[in-house]
Amino acid sequence: MNSINATVFVPGHNQLKRCRGCSELIFFAVTRDGRSIPVDHKARHDGNLAIAPLQDGEKLPRATVVTPGQAAGMRAAGVPVFSPHFASCPEADSFRRRGRARGARQKGRPR
Numbered sequence: 001m002n003s004i005n006a007t008v009f010v011p012g013h014n015q016l017k018r019c020r021g022c023s024e025l026i027f028f029a030v031t032r033d034g035r036s037i038p039v040d041h042k043a044r045h046d047g048n049l050a051i052a053p054l055q056d057g058e059k060l061p062r063a064t065v066v067t068p069g070q071a072a073g074m075r076a077a078g079v080p081v082f083s084p085h086f087a088s089c090p091e092a093d094s095f096r097r098r099g100r101a102r103g104a105r106q107k108g109r110p111r
């Protein structure tokens, strides 16, 4: 049981935020390509994100997309499977809009 606990991510109170769109509790995790994404704070039966517990020196837990088969295996082992918040957020459009604006800024216009 201890070995499972060590691999199970539980968002700490200082990690929980409220979504600006729908005020659900969420936390942020980092994907493999370094983007931070909002994640539902509760594991979901149709989730597809494995969240690794924080390692020393990390500010955000790492999120890995898993296949439905892997997700089923994790649930069978008692490991929660999470879901990106924009899959359930009624205000998901505002995330996309913000993401696009950020992308445009990253490209950068010469001033």
Ligand SMILES: [Zn+2]
Residues within 6 Å of the ligand: 019, 020, 021, 022, 023, 024, 085, 089, 090, 091, 092
């Ligand atoms: Zn939301």
